[in-house]
């Protein structure tokens with residue numbers, strides 16, 4: 424079981440719902456998280472149980488970033504809108520940065536999301552179990 428987060432900007436929410444619906448069988452059985460509205464939309468369309476954080480502009484990206492900082496997320500599907508400025512742009516940048524700090528797979532478009540979910544289905548995320556085991560949260564203090 425892995426921990427997976429879904430985040431989608433408004434003009435990407437339909438795409439996210441369609442994507443998660445298509446791969447519902449893969450996501451089933453994992454621990455799922457999302458920002459507020461994204462999770463609401465996915466749960467209305469699927470049978471998945473998702474722990475919803477706050478809406479992105481109200482701090483949801485930061486809450487998901489906190490899980491990443493603690494090495495508690497294994498995959499993030501973050502369908503960003505590259506053509507629309509967001510009021511919480513610094514939060515978005517911070518979330519992507521902390522994913523790079525921790526080396527967490529994050530898909531920011533549907534093509535990458537497809538590849539990662541197929542990898543998840545194939546069992547290619549087993550290395551994350553080792554990451555949990557050998558890199559406990561807070562080990563590397565600077």
Ligand SMILES: O=C(CO)COP(=O)(O)O
Nearest residue numbers: 458459460461478479480
């Ligand atoms: O703004 C978001 C991510 O930056 C998404 O938030 P919602 O899922 O609440 O719309």
